[in-house]
Amino acid sequence: MPGWLKVLLTCFLLFIIAGLAFAVFTFYKLNQLGTSINEGSEERQPSNLRREDVNIDKKDPISIALFGVDSDESREGLGERSDSIMILSVNPNNDKTVMISIPRDTRTEIVGNDSVEKINHAYAYGGPQMAKDSIENLMKVPIDHYVSINMDGLKDLIDIVGGVTVVSNSTFEVKGNSYVEGLPYDMYGEEALAFTRSRYQDGSGGDFGRQERQQLVVEALGDKLLSAGSITRINSILDTLGNNVRTDLKMADIQDIGTKYNGARRNVERIQLEGTGETMEDGLWYFLPDEESLKEAERKYKENLEIE
Numbered sequence: 001m002p003g004w005l006k007v008l009l010t011c012f013l014l015f016i017i018a019g020l021a022f023a024v025f026t027f028y029k030l031n032q033l034g035t036s037i038n039e040g041s042e043e044r045q046p047s048n049l050r051r052e053d054v055n056i057d058k059k060d061p062i063s064i065a066l067f068g069v070d071s072d073e074s075r076e077g078l079g080e081r082s083d084s085i086m087i088l089s090v091n092p093n094n095d096k097t098v099m100i101s102i103p104r105d106t107r108t109e110i111v112g113n114d115s116v117e118k119i120n121h122a123y124a125y126g127g128p129q130m131a132k133d134s135i136e137n138l139m140k141v142p143i144d145h146y147v148s149i150n151m152d153g154l155k156d157l158i159d160i161v162g163g164v165t166v167v168s169n170s171t172f173e174v175k176g177n178s179y180v181e182g183l184p185y186d187m188y189g190e191e192a193l194a195f196t197r198s199r200y201q202d203g204s205g206g207d208f209g210r211q212e213r214q215q216l217v218v219e220a221l222g223d224k225l226l227s228a229g230s231i232t233r234i235n236s237i238l239d240t241l242g243n244n245v246r247t248d249l250k251m252a253d254i255q256d257i258g259t260k261y262n263g264a265r266r267n268v269e270r271i272q273l274e275g276t277g278e279t280m281e282d283g284l285w286y287f288l289p290d291e292e293s294l295k296e297a298e299r300k301y302k303e304n305l306e307i308e
Contacts, residue, residue: 090261
């Protein structure tokens with residue numbers, strides 16, 4: 001056998017061995033991740049607003065609550081609060097996602113706590129289950145699953161994937177950075193977090209501007225995590241997810257969503273609730289959603305779920 005052919009075969013075998021080793025390592029890490037992030041899937045109950053539970057394996061349209069959790073216990077005397085709240089109706093049949101941002105200061109009934117207050121308190125009082133129940137009561141839509149991510153973990157993930165590119169929705173300045181509406185910006189974690197949290201700066205658009213920026217950054221991060229370039233960072237990505245994410249989705253369901261529902265992430269309709277702000281008798285400022293806005297958001301969300 002010629003020498004050059006031996007070298008070629010050796011390189012080919014090494015390539016195959018390296019590929020198999022990577023596959024085994026990834027399988028191990030994914031199983032490890034599934035164990036660390038899974039929380040309560042065995043005790044999970046189907047939504048009361050569903051006739052029957054969803055089947056991800058059969059590509060049923062699903063509804064997921066996404067919570068950005070702030071663990072600063074010094075704020076308002078509470079523990080973990082959902083600093084950011086979004087719900088996603090994901091339909092693989094029409095390849096569409098409907099994303100609704102719910103302002104964290106929305107005044108509503110906290111189901112299971114016998115109180116009416118800011119919706120982000122629900123997570124602090126009763127974790128994701130109380131938060132899901134309160135969202136269902138407010139929006140009149142089923143919530144099948146949830147995903148919670150620590151906001152510091154969001155920053156770390158953005159750094160690991162090499163930053164995200166976001167088109168600014170407003171013209172404003174925050175923490176030494178300037179943005180012009182309609183222009184794209186490359187951001188790493190700390191800047192992206194400041195970008196999503198800004199609401200008091202001139203031109204930032206207040207709560208509505210902040211909600212849209214949260215949606216934009218979440219979409220950009222999702223695209224980056226699923227890009228081919230992230231494969232080389234798979235170990236760091238999985239470790240960071242394991243430390244900062246909790247969900248009632250099983251690993252098999254997450255993998256199915258990543259493959260069978262992938263087309264829906266490229267077609268996202270973003271919705272923001274309309275309403276007014278008011279300081280109530282308890283001295284706190286609340287967002288009071290408009291009833292017509294709630295009904296229209298409910299209609300679009302359910303339509304994408306293919307339910308009445």
